[in-house]
Amino acid sequence: xxxxxxxxxxxxxxxxxxAWSERGILAVQLPEADERETRARLIRRFAQAxxxxxxxxxxxxxxxxxxxxxxxxxxxxxxxxxMDAVPPFHRRVYAAARTIAPGTTVSYGEIAARLGxxxxxxxxxxxxGNNPFPILVPCHRVVAAGGRPGGxxxxxxxxxxxxxxxxxxAANGPPAP
Numbered sequence: 379x380x381x382x383x384x385x386x387x388x389x390x391x392x393x394x395x396x397a398w399s400e401r402g403i404l405a406v407q408l409p410e411a412d413e414r415e416t417r418a419r420l421i422r423r424f425a426q427a428x429x430x431x432x433x434x435x436x437x438x439x440x441x442x443x444x445x446x447x448x449x450x451x452x453x454x455x456x457x458x459x460x461m462d463a464v465p466p467f468h469r470r471v472y473a474a475a476r477t478i479a480p481g482t483t484v485s486y487g488e489i490a491a492r493l494g495x496x497x498x499x500x501x502x503x504x505x506x507g508n509n510p511f512p513i514l515v516p517c518h519r520v521v522a523a524g525g526r527p528g529g530x531x532x533x534x535x536x537x538x539x540x541x542x543x544x545x546x547x548a549a550n551g552p553p554a555p
Contacts, residue, residue: 383430389447402458408532471505472515518542
């Protein structure tokens with residue numbers, strides 16, 4: 379594997395992390411209970427990673443994440459992701475999720491239909507549950523049928539998902555806590 383580097387950074391929802399390789403972003407880590415746990419989660423995933431200042435492309439992604447989490451517009455669709463370790467179906471799900479505009483939501487079933495697999499809503503949910511790129515692949519914008527929040531695997535679970543949707547001003551989704 380190539381050199382993996384990471385940095386922690388402050389956002390409106392807490393201290394996040396981002397890891398990258400020369401091919402692109404490998405992971406975004408949403409805040410854990412504290413900074414130590416956020417760092418530990420990244421290190422568990424990338425044992426050989428070293429903390430480093432972000433190069434310009436990563437800095438642009440990081441700045442976009444910070445802006446978006448402040449409720450400001452940020453286009454993150456062109457951020458390069460290193461998906462070498464991502465299964466093909468997950469890549470397709472992530473590509474579809476990246477087309478969902480901030481402030482809007484779609485259902486797992488709608489994503490499945492966009493992929494030409496209308497009965498694969500559960501598989502879409504599993505792919506998003508394993509999303510290593512939250513915010514860059516906005517899995518929080520994908521909800522269950524009827525606008526129910528569905529699941530969310532980041533620290534804080536559904537409350538974090540609802541908070542992210544509220545920050546973005548999601549008009550059609552469950553009410554924020």
